[in-house]
Amino acid sequence: MTRAALAVAIVAALAATVAAALHLSPALLAFAAALAAFAIASAAGSAALALRGPDDLREPRHERGPSRLEALPDDMVTRGGVFGRMWTYALGAFVVLGAVPFVALARKPGPRGTAWTGGARVVDVDGRALRADDVAVGGVETVFPEYHVGAPESATLLIRLEDDALRTRPERVGWAPHGNVAYSKICTHAGCPVAIYRHESYQLYCPCHQSVFDVLDAAKPLSGPATRALPQLALDVDAAGFLIARGDYTEPVGPDDWWRTP
Amino acid sequence: MMVRRIGRFFDERLGSDSAVRYFAAKIYPDHWSFYFGEFALYAFAMLVATGMWLTFVYDASPARAYASVAALSRDAPVGYLMRQVHHWSAVTFVAAILVHMARIFFTAAFRKPRELNWIVGVLLLVLASLTGFTGYSLPNDVLSGTGVRIADSVLLALPFAGPWAADVFTGGGYPGPLLLSHLYTIHVYFLPVAIAGLLLAHLGMLTYQKHTQFVADPTHVVGRRFWPDYALRTLAALGATVGVILALAGTFEINPIEQYGEYRDYIVPNPAAPDWYAAFLDGALRLGPGFELRIAGHPIPAIFWPGIALPLLVFAVVIVWPWIDAYATRDARKHHVLEPPSGAPWRVGAGVTLIVAGFVLTLAASDDQQSRSLHVSVTALVTFYRWALPLASLGAGAIAVVLARDVGARAEGRSRKSERVVALRRNARGGFDEERPKSA
Numbered sequence: 001m002t003r004a005a006l007a008v009a010i011v012a013a014l015a016a017t018v019a020a021a022l023h024l025s026p027a028l029l030a031f032a033a034a035l036a037a038f039a040i041a042s043a044a045g046s047a048a049l050a051l052r053g054p055d056d057l058r059e060p061r062h063e064r065g066p067s068r069l070e071a072l073p074d075d076m077v078t079r080g081g082v083f084g085r086m087w088t089y090a091l092g093a094f095v096v097l098g099a100v101p102f103v104a105l106a107r108k109p110g111p112r113g114t115a116w117t118g119g120a121r122v123v124d125v126d127g128r129a130l131r132a133d134d135v136a137v138g139g140v141e142t143v144f145p146e147y148h149v150g151a152p153e154s155a156t157l158l159i160r161l162e163d164d165a166l167r168t169r170p171e172r173v174g175w176a177p178h179g180n181v182a183y184s185k186i187c188t189h190a191g192c193p194v195a196i197y198r199h200e201s202y203q204l205y206c207p208c209h210q211s212v213f214d215v216l217d218a219a220k221p222l223s224g225p226a227t228r229a230l231p232q233l234a235l236d237v238d239a240a241g242f243l244i245a246r247g248d249y250t251e252p253v254g255p256d257d258w259w260r261t262p
Numbered sequence: 263m264m265v266r267r268i269g270r271f272f273d274e275r276l277g278s279d280s281a282v283r284y285f286a287a288k289i290y291p292d293h294w295s296f297y298f299g300e301f302a303l304y305a306f307a308m309l310v311a312t313g314m315w316l317t318f319v320y321d322a323s324p325a326r327a328y329a330s331v332a333a334l335s336r337d338a339p340v341g342y343l344m345r346q347v348h349h350w351s352a353v354t355f356v357a358a359i360l361v362h363m364a365r366i367f368f369t370a371a372f373r374k375p376r377e378l379n380w381i382v383g384v385l386l387l388v389l390a391s392l393t394g395f396t397g398y399s400l401p402n403d404v405l406s407g408t409g410v411r412i413a414d415s416v417l418l419a420l421p422f423a424g425p426w427a428a429d430v431f432t433g434g435g436y437p438g439p440l441l442l443s444h445l446y447t448i449h450v451y452f453l454p455v456a457i458a459g460l461l462l463a464h465l466g467m468l469t470y471q472k473h474t475q476f477v478a479d480p481t482h483v484v485g486r487r488f489w490p491d492y493a494l495r496t497l498a499a500l501g502a503t504v505g506v507i508l509a510l511a512g513t514f515e516i517n518p519i520e521q522y523g524e525y526r527d528y529i530v531p532n533p534a535a536p537d538w539y540a541a542f543l544d545g546a547l548r549l550g551p552g553f554e555l556r557i558a559g560h561p562i563p564a565i566f567w568p569g570i571a572l573p574l575l576v577f578a579v580v581i582v583w584p585w586i587d588a589y590a591t592r593d594a595r596k597h598h599v600l601e602p603p604s605g606a607p608w609r610v611g612a613g614v615t616l617i618v619a620g621f622v623l624t625l626a627a628s629d630d631q632q633s634r635s636l637h638v639s640v641t642a643l644v645t646f647y648r649w650a651l652p653l654a655s656l657g658a659g660a661i662a663v664v665l666a667r668d669v670g671a672r673a674e675g676r677s678r679k680s681e682r683v684v685a686l687r688r689n690a691r692g693g694f695d696e697e698r699p700k701s702a
Contacts, residue, residue, distance in 0.1 A: 030346075225549075225564050257419060
């Protein structure tokens with residue numbers, strides 16, 4: 001049995017080698033190699049069972065510890081008092097020194113700003129500038145500032161609503177020309193792209209943790225773990241009829257942190 | 263013979279024969295449940311072997327990382343298989359550690375004097391999961407990239423130090439220029455070195471303290487010699503581990519990144535879920551409370567509770583479990599003989615509660631897919647899982663306590679029966695002596 005299994009292992013291993021050399025399918029290579037491994041396991045298992053030795057051999061357990069070391073020189077460790085602990089202080093000071101380079105790794109983090117600036121044209125992911133009626137009512141497009149497609153934190157959702165559907169807040173009047181409303185695509189919960197829009201309910205869904213945002217009401221969270229609305233990008237239309245940003249987002253984009261100013 | 267000459271070479275210089283003889287004659291207790299740790303060890307060996315190969319084809323620069331991994335699938339079958347085997351080994355590694363840990367827990371092998379090795383084992387599980395996560399993220403595909411983005415958000419949510427920590431992690435902003443480079447160094451250097459070191463400590467302590475056993479002889483190890491008995495058994499375990507991993511890799515494609523595409527921070531896969539061993543955290547993030555606490559004007563983001571506080575709490579409880587257990591049993595003595603689960607029903611209950619809680623959170627990580635197939639709203643599912651988390655885990659724990667008690671009572675009944683008196687003999691003083699069967 002053991003020898004037969006070992007013979008299978010040899011043949012299977014050689015077959016796997018040939019399969020690799022001839023660029024045969026990965027599955028064939030994997031199965032041949034697996035067969036070789038299983039054959040070796042069977043050989044070892046059958047050899048172990050063939051031993052038939054006793055399974056109740058005994059070896060005494062020696063109780064470990066506590067053991068008494070020869071005491072270290074008293075004045076190094078055990079003597080109390082401020083001066084008696086100088087060894088501890090000196091070594092401790094060195095440990096603190098050692099931590100300095102690691103703390104120095106952390107610079108003051110810059111603001112996680114976006115690439116949006118006042119007057120920047122709104123373009124789709126292929127860099128095509130969009131006019132106010134390029135997105136049909138009920139449509140949605142991922143947009144970036146012109147020349148900055150893919151810029152970090154700048155991904156924005158352009159949603160075309162019916163002209164008077166949006167419940168506009170007084171401070172945001174005129175931000176959504178011809179029903180073109182733009183919200184940050186970076187979820188305020190964990191930073192995933194808020195990718196799913198359903199026009200029949202005017203809701204945005206984040207596929208990562210299922211937060212739901214109300215597009216008609218400033219993208220406020222309706223359910224799920226998100227606590228903050230998606231920031232809105234103020235839009236306008238330039239003289240040539242293209243959608244432009246009025247400026248960068250006025251609130252921080254993406255997930256919250258300790259230092260985020262409200 | 264060649265082996266003998268090599269042996270003599272080392273013996274003449276190091277006196278190694280006595281050590282070889284000592285370890286060859288060492289006695290190991292045997293039980294099928296003792297092999298899960300070995301499966302984990304051999305999965306780690308596979309990880310190192312395939313991982314070293316993969317470092318020669320991987321390119322950690324943001325522009326070329328995805329292409330360098332995707333190329334593996336197009337070119338020779340060996341490269342494709344190496345990645346498949348590596349990923350399946352990682353999954354096997356974590357799974358084997360978890361089952362091994364459950365075995366240790368339910369048989370109380372963590373009791374004094376083995377608390378230290380329990381801690382080392384828990385750390386190994388954490389490091390294994392982190393290594394899995396960082397490795398899974400290296401291809402820079404859109405699925406894993408989304409996971410890294412979430413990890414970055416969790417890091418950001420750390421009170422006070424979050425933005426600094428996230429900045430160091432990514433090299434500035436998101437996705438930072440050094441993100442992949444950092445993940446790569448952490449994955450192939452820091453974590454494996456730490457795992458190897460802790461593994462040595464784990465096995466060293468095991469050898470020094472000797473293995474626990476079910477045989478009720480507290481002063482002796484009872485089992486078989488290492489050579490040849492246990493050596494053959496562990497070789498069989500090695501062959502089985504390698505064989506299972508290779509067969510899995512050949513049968514089921516894992517993480518087909520070419521179907522996901524390269525990471526862009528404005529694209530997200532749907533459904534989006536991590537590898538199974540990290541899914542409980544994803545589930546916790548989905549069920550997490552939607553409120554933001556403020557301390558002196560500073561936000562504690564909602565993601566802090568499920569993303570940082572919960573895992574830290576679980577980790578702390580698991581780490582100090584040997585002491586909780588010793589306190590609850592009023593038993594701080596040393597133990598070398600394992601306790602069957604029925605010996606401590608409440609311990610079974612605690613373990614089952616934790617396992618079921620992890621299971622519920624893992625299920626919650628696919629609530630969107632369940633919503634689609636069951637035609638129930640995600641909001642309703644979230645409510646359902648929020649209730650199911652405490653109710654199902656505590657309920658299952660309570661049932662486990664009852665079952666373990668029942669099994670314990672039956673086992674005790676059996677042993678009492680086997681001790682029944684078979685004969686009474688008159689003794690010299692005129693009384694009776696009870697004679698019991700010699701076995702048991």
